[in-house]
Structure formats: structure tokens, C-alpha cells
Amino acid sequence: MGQPKMNRVLKSISIHHKLALLAALFWALLFGKANAFPPTQSPNESLVYSHEQLQAFKRFDDEQPARAAGRSFLCVPLFRSFNLQLAADVQLAADETLAVTGDHPSLGAWSLDKALPMRALNKQRSKWFLRQWICASHRVYYRYLIYALNAAGERVLRQWEAQQVPRMLQTYEAYRAPGVDLYGEAHARAVGGGVQLERGWLQREYVIELKFCWPEHIYLSGYNSKATQLRLKLSSLSLLNDARIEVSRFGYNRSSFRAQRQQGVDYSAGSILIYRISQSLDVANAFRLNIYNKQQQLPLGEIYIWPNQLQGSRGILQLPIVSNLQQLVGELTLPYLIIKPLSRRTSGFSLRVSFQRYWPSNWPTLDVGQRGLGDNSIADYLAVARAKGDMVQLDVQLTRDYVPIVWQGFGFYSSELPSSQSIVNELELRYVLIRELSYAQLKSSRVFLRKRWTLQEHTQLNVRDIKEHRRLFPKLAEVYAALPPTLGLIVEVKWPQLMANGKLESMQTLNKNLYVDSIIETTARYGCGRPLIFASFDADICSMLRLKQSAFPVLFISAGRTDIWQQYMDLRTQSYLQALNFAQSAELLGTALHVQNFMQQRQQRRLLELSLDLPQALFVWGSELSSAQLQDQFRALDVSGLIYEQMDRVGPSSWKRASLFAAPQLQEIFGQQCVAIGNSTTMPNAKPTKPTVWPKMR
Numbered sequence: 001m002g003q004p005k006m007n008r009v010l011k012s013i014s015i016h017h018k019l020a021l022l023a024a025l026f027w028a029l030l031f032g033k034a035n036a037f038p039p040t041q042s043p044n045e046s047l048v049y050s051h052e053q054l055q056a057f058k059r060f061d062d063e064q065p066a067r068a069a070g071r072s073f074l075c076v077p078l079f080r081s082f083n084l085q086l087a088a089d090v091q092l093a094a095d096e097t098l099a100v101t102g103d104h105p106s107l108g109a110w111s112l113d114k115a116l117p118m119r120a121l122n123k124q125r126s127k128w129f130l131r132q133w134i135c136a137s138h139r140v141y142y143r144y145l146i147y148a149l150n151a152a153g154e155r156v157l158r159q160w161e162a163q164q165v166p167r168m169l170q171t172y173e174a175y176r177a178p179g180v181d182l183y184g185e186a187h188a189r190a191v192g193g194g195v196q197l198e199r200g201w202l203q204r205e206y207v208i209e210l211k212f213c214w215p216e217h218i219y220l221s222g223y224n225s226k227a228t229q230l231r232l233k234l235s236s237l238s239l240l241n242d243a244r245i246e247v248s249r250f251g252y253n254r255s256s257f258r259a260q261r262q263q264g265v266d267y268s269a270g271s272i273l274i275y276r277i278s279q280s281l282d283v284a285n286a287f288r289l290n291i292y293n294k295q296q297q298l299p300l301g302e303i304y305i306w307p308n309q310l311q312g313s314r315g316i317l318q319l320p321i322v323s324n325l326q327q328l329v330g331e332l333t334l335p336y337l338i339i340k341p342l343s344r345r346t347s348g349f350s351l352r353v354s355f356q357r358y359w360p361s362n363w364p365t366l367d368v369g370q371r372g373l374g375d376n377s378i379a380d381y382l383a384v385a386r387a388k389g390d391m392v393q394l395d396v397q398l399t400r401d402y403v404p405i406v407w408q409g410f411g412f413y414s415s416e417l418p419s420s421q422s423i424v425n426e427l428e429l430r431y432v433l434i435r436e437l438s439y440a441q442l443k444s445s446r447v448f449l450r451k452r453w454t455l456q457e458h459t460q461l462n463v464r465d466i467k468e469h470r471r472l473f474p475k476l477a478e479v480y481a482a483l484p485p486t487l488g489l490i491v492e493v494k495w496p497q498l499m500a501n502g503k504l505e506s507m508q509t510l511n512k513n514l515y516v517d518s519i520i521e522t523t524a525r526y527g528c529g530r531p532l533i534f535a536s537f538d539a540d541i542c543s544m545l546r547l548k549q550s551a552f553p554v555l556f557i558s559a560g561r562t563d564i565w566q567q568y569m570d571l572r573t574q575s576y577l578q579a580l581n582f583a584q585s586a587e588l589l590g591t592a593l594h595v596q597n598f599m600q601q602r603q604q605r606r607l608l609e610l611s612l613d614l615p616q617a618l619f620v621w622g623s624e625l626s627s628a629q630l631q632d633q634f635r636a637l638d639v640s641g642l643i644y645e646q647m648d649r650v651g652p653s654s655w656k657r658a659s660l661f662a663a664p665q666l667q668e669i670f671g672q673q674c675v676a677i678g679n680s681t682t683m684p685n686a687k688p689t690k691p692t693v694w695p696k697m698r
């Protein structure tokens with residue numbers, strides 16, 4: 001057997017006539033004594049792998065004896081070339097590098113820090129190359145990603161190929177000449193045309209958003225701020241240019257964040273513009289915002305933002321605008337948001353699987369029980385499952401001691417009088433907010449609820465009996481434990497907003513980052529492994545949920561334009577189109593809009609297509625949907641889901657055979673959310689993933 005030739009054989013990829021040699025090697029590995037292999041005893045040192053490489057290949061013997069039983073033990077090592085090309089519109093920043101990661105230990109086992117950097121082959125840095133040992137005898141999964149190094153030399157994930165199932169190299173393909181992979185396009189036939197690139201979740205950096213999302217922000221003396229076209233430019237005052245500034249200017253299908261252009265970005269009152277600044281956790285920069293008159297290119301003034309003005313999780317900046325001559329010429333009022341990585345978590349998430357925008361467009365229109373049947377109790381949610389509903393929507397908020405509980409309002413009527421004493425006059429009752437009470441206080445409160453015109457006492461439902469499925473204020477963790485994993489959930493996170501008239505919807509003083517973290521952590525620990533979507537009426541909560549994790553998709557819920565409620569100040573909430581733009585800007589799964597936005601039948605299809613073509617998921621909600629006829633209309637138009645109350649009366653139980661998520665394959669897919677969120681490294685009983693290429697229907 002021509003041993004010395006083997007070196008060349010293994011490196012060569014297209015080797016039909018030498019396959020026999022490989023087979024020979026394979027047999028040698030199988031039947032040869034293991035001790036024939038260590039480097040010291042090899043016939044020729046130069047063709048034997050280093051000790052580390054051997055260790056890497058041995059994974060199936062050592063780590064997964066149970067699994068290995070059904071598969072080949074042995075790694076037939078082989079050099080694999082990874083050739084990657086970037087599309088013309090992908091522009092790398094100077095500090096960015098391409099890397100490849102995969103399930104094999106020699107590809108970094110899905111860890112960002114161990115991903116293998118590639119080598120740029122041309123000056124434009126659009127072609128990349130890497131050669132790496134892999135096992136020819138195993139199916140290999142891999143993805144490409146872009147990272148940058150921060151000042152401490154740590155890797156920051158900028159973007160990754162986030163198809164739910166990664167790229168795959170079948171065993172028989174290992175010997176084929178490798179083609180050229182196009183960055184982002186892992187499955188040409190998958191939803192969205194196959195290109196799917198996602199921003200990395202926050203790990204070693206935090207994000208500041210400066211939000212021009214109210215009707216007016218800039219007052220300039222001598223100017224009609226509504227009529228003046230402005231140009232804004234934000235810059236970091238740090239010498240080390242370590243703040244990454246991006247901007248999103250809302251417009252249909254062009255709302256994504258992108259680097260700020262040299263000359264700045266146009267702005268006029270009433271439009272939406274969001275600056276996003278990403279910085280390392282230990283960095284706090286000062287910024288300058290320059291304002292120009294767009295038509296005349298005249299500098300109108302500048303604003304300085306100092307780090308100590310950006311406190312907590314959110315706030316409103318009120319800053320003077322000064323001219324070149326250091327004169328006060330106006331004022332800027334600007335809300336800001338600070339998004340930090342999940343607290344109490346240093347690692348856990350991996351690049352193995354992503355659900356950030358996982359929603360195959362060929363799924364049927366789902367039936368979602370709004371607050372269960374309408375009452376937000378566990379019994380209600382279970383009734384939706386019995387009525388063959390696919391999902392339930394529920395409302396989550398936190399008590400003063402950060403316990404996530406389910407309740408639809410921001411508070412309820414209560415009384416300090418002992419329960420033996422009956423209440424005769426409504427004036428004896430006080431409206432208490434959930435956020436003012438600890439969980440223990442909440443559970444010992446008397447509860448009065450408004451039913452029609454009167455307040456009725458419901459304290460008997462506020463008792464701590466875990467088995468009582470009708471009880472009020474169930475903990476989110478208890479809800480997760482009580483519901484079958486075949487029932488999908490839309491977990492709506494409640495947060496009061498500023499109304500258009502300048503009043504607050506309700507008070508909230510909890511730290512917004514910890515608030516969101518607490519809900520994500522509870523969900524990771526008790527709720528993963530079922531179809532689960534986060535949602536909120538508050539756009540900032542959506543951005544936070546999106547940037548802190550990669551396991552659960554996020555929906556923006558909005559009333560849009562209706563005559564039912566007062567509007568919020570935030571322009572992102574005020575219309576259907578801006579909701580779509582926000583979902584694109586924040587890279588959400590999609591939106592859930594009130595049915596009144598689509599009541600004009602002639603326009604219905606066109607309006608819905610605006611969302612579905614992007615492509616985004618679109619759920620429709622509202623009490624009007626308790627008409628079977630209207631439901632049928634929306635089903636015919638392929639909306640992603642209908643969210644309505646009283647599914648037991650108007651729902652699908654008479655015609656649907658089973659809920660979508662009863663399918664075992666889908667159970668298996670959503671089981672991987674536990675892996676994505678880092679609560680589990682393997683799915684018990686799950687077979688290795690197969691790429692599910694859902695045919696594209698739209």
C-alpha cells in the first residue's frame with residue numbers, strides 16, 4: 001500500500017481513481033490497532049495529524065457513546081476548501097473578518113470564539129478562502145459569519161448566516177470539488193429567496209438608540225421646523241473611533257440600519273429616523289450631532305451629548321442647540337434607549353440554530369386565542385388547545401420584585417380592608433398597579449374586577465393553589481409548566497407608553513433591561529421547546545427582545561389606525577406602514593395589526609401584500625374577527641395568523657383535524673429553541689437535524 005502517497009491523496013479533493021486508497025485507509029483505521037496511529041509510531045511523521053487534530057476527530061467515541069452506536073465511529077480526515085464570495089452589495093467594514101463555524105470540533109463547534117477566520121483573496125475583500133481538516137465520513141454542518149475585534153481583542157459577532165438549518169456537507173459530497181458559496185444564500189429555495197443574514201445578538205457590546213420617532217424633536221428659533229428639510233450628522237468625539245454608528249430612516253422596504261453616509265442623513269419633522277450606536281461594554285463616548293439646512297447646505301447648529309446624560313435603560317434628552325458662534329439657537333428633545341446584553345449570562349447561546357425570523361410562508365393561517373378564550377387563565381389556554389387552536393396570546397408583566405406574571409391590565413381594584421368586611425361603596429376601592437406590589441403582596445390582595453358596569457370581587461380566584469387553573473395572576477413559569485408543548489405561545493410583554501396627548505398610559509419604574517431579561521430568562525428555563533414568539537406594543541421592548549437573544553422571533557403588535565383607542569406618541573405605532581417599516585428596521589419576524597386597518601375590502605389584498613412581500617409575518621387581531629365570514633376572508637389572503645377571543649364558539653374545532661404544531665417534525669424543530677437559548681446542548685430523543693427546505697409559495 002503506497003503509504004507515502006496518502007498525504008497527497010487526502011489533500012486532493014477530486015480523486016475518483018484514488019478512492020480505493022481512501023478505502024484502504026479506512027480499513028486500516030478500523031482494524032489497525034489504535035496504537036498504530038499516535039505520531040511517534042508512524043511510518044512517516046509528515047503524513048500523520050497532530051495530536052489535537054486526532055482528538056478533534058475522536059468526538060464520537062468519547063463524548064457521545066450512545067449516539068455513536070448507530071453511526072460510523074471513525075473520522076476519515078480530509079482537507080476541505082471553503083470558498084466564499086460576497087454579493088456586490090455586501091460591504092465589509094475595515095475591521096470585519098469572515099469566518100466559518102460548524103458542528104465539528106475542528107470547525108469550532110458553533111462557538112464564536114473558536115470559529116475559523118478565513119483569508120481574503122482579493123483587494124476588495126469579496127472573495128474568501130479557508131482550508132481545514134474535517135471528517136469525510138460524517139455529515140458536516142457549517143455557517144459563515146462576520147466578526148470584528150473590540151479593543152480588548154475579543155470577537156464581536158456582527159452578522160451571521162441565520163438560516164434555521166445551517167449549510168450541510170453530505171458525506172458523499174466531501175470528495176467533490178468544492179464550489180463557491182455565496183455569503184448568506186444557504187438554501188436557494190427557502191423562504192425569502194434563501195438569503196438570510198442576521199445581526200449578532202449582544203454579548204460584549206451594548207447599543208444606544210437615539211430615536212427621532214415623535215412628531216417634533218427639534219426647535220430652532222427663526223425656522224419653521226415643520227417645513228425645513230434638515231440634514232443630520234452624528235459623530236463620536238472619541239479619538240479611537242470605537243463607536244459604530246448606524247442609522248435607519250423609515251421608508252417602505254428601505255428601513256434597514258446602515259452606516260451613516262459621509263454627508264449625514266436627511267430628516268424632517270414627522271418622519272422617523274433612528275440612530276443606533278454600538279460600543280464595547282466598558283466604553284462610554286461623547287457625541288456631537290450637527291444640524292444642517294438641507295437645501296442650502298448651511299450649518300444651523302450643533303448638539304453635544306455627554307455619556308453621563310445617557311443613564312439607565314431609557315430617558316429623554318433635552319439639549320441646547322448652539323450655533324458656530326456659540327450662541328443658543330434652539331433645543332433638541334430626543335428619547336433614547338439603551339440595550340444591554342442579557343444579565344447573568346456570559347455564554348450559552350451558540351451559532352448552531354437560529355429562530356430569529358423562522359416562519360415558513362407556506363404554513364396555513366394559524367388560529368391564536370387572544371388571552372386564551374379571553375380571560376388569561378391557564379384553564380382558558382387549555383380550552384384553546386381543545387378547540388384545536390394553534391397558539392395562545394398572553395400578557396406578561398413584572399411585579400415589584402421582578403416576578404413575571406400574566407395579567408392583562410396594568411393593575412386592578414383592591415381594598416386594604418380584611419376580606420371579612422364587605423365593600424358597599426366603589427369609592428372604598430383603590431386602583432393598584434402590579435409593579436407596586438411584590439409577588440407575595442399581589443397574592444394576598446383582594447381583587448375587584450369590572451364586569452359590565454359594576455365592580456365584582458374575585459379574591460377567591462387569587463389563591464395560591466397551583467392546581468387551580470382558573471386562578472388570577474399565574475406566574476409565567478407556571479403557565480409554561482401547565483401547557484402542552486404542542487400549543488404555541490405569543491408572549492406579549494406589557495410596558496406603558498407615552499400617549500399622543502403627552503400623558504403616560506401608566507407608570508413604570510422598573511429597569512427596562514432587567515425587566516426584559518427576567519422574561520427571557522424565565523422563558524429560556526421553563527418555556528423553551530415549543531413554538532414561542534415574543535411580542536409587544538412597545539417598539540423599544542421589541543428591539544430589546546430582538547437584540548438580546550436569537551432563539552425566539554419577535555412580533556410588533558400595533559393598533560395602527562383605529563377609532564377605538566387614543567394614539568401613542570411614538571410614530572412607529574400610529575400606522576400600518578410605519579409598523580412594517582419598524583419590523584424591517586429592527587429585523588423582527590413581522591407585525592400583528594388590528595383588523596380595522598384592513599376593513600376596506602377593495603384594498604385588503606394590496607395592503608396585506610405590502611407585509612407578506614417583504615417578507616414579514618402578519619397576524620391580524622381584534623374583536624371583529626369573531627365573525628367566521630371575516631376569518632375566511634383573511635385565511636383566503638394567507639395572513640400568518642388570526643388572534644381572537646372565544647375560539648370555542650367561532651374557532652376551527654368543527655373543521656380542523658389537529659393544530660399545526662401537533663406535527664412531530666415541528667415539535668422536533670422547536671425543541672431546538674432550547675439549544676439556541678443555551679438551556680440545553682442536545683435535544684433528548686431528537687434525531688440529527690435535516691435541512692427542511694420549505695417550498696417557497698409566495
Ligand SMILES: *[C@@H]1O[C@H](CO)[C@@H](O)[C@H](O)[C@H]1NC(C)=O
Nearest residue numbers: 004005007043044045046047
Ligand atoms: C516521509 O515523507 C517525506 C516527504 O513527504 C520524505 O521526504 C521522507 O523521506 C519520508 N520519510 C520516510 C521515512 O519515508
Ligand SMILES: *[C@@H]1O[C@H](CO)[C@@H](O)[C@H](O)[C@H]1NC(C)=O
Nearest residue numbers: 524525526527528529674679
Ligand atoms: C432548562 O434547564 C434547566 C436546568 O438544567 C432544567 O431544569 C429545565 O428543565 C430546562 N428547561 C427546559 C424547558 O428544557
Ligand SMILES: *[C@@H]1O[C@H](CO)[C@@H](O)[C@H](O)[C@H]1NC(C)=O
Nearest residue numbers: 252253254610612613614615
Ligand atoms: C425590497 O428591496 C429589495 C432590494 O432592494 C428588492 O429586491 C425587493 O424586490 C423589494 N421588495 C419589495 C416587496 O418591494
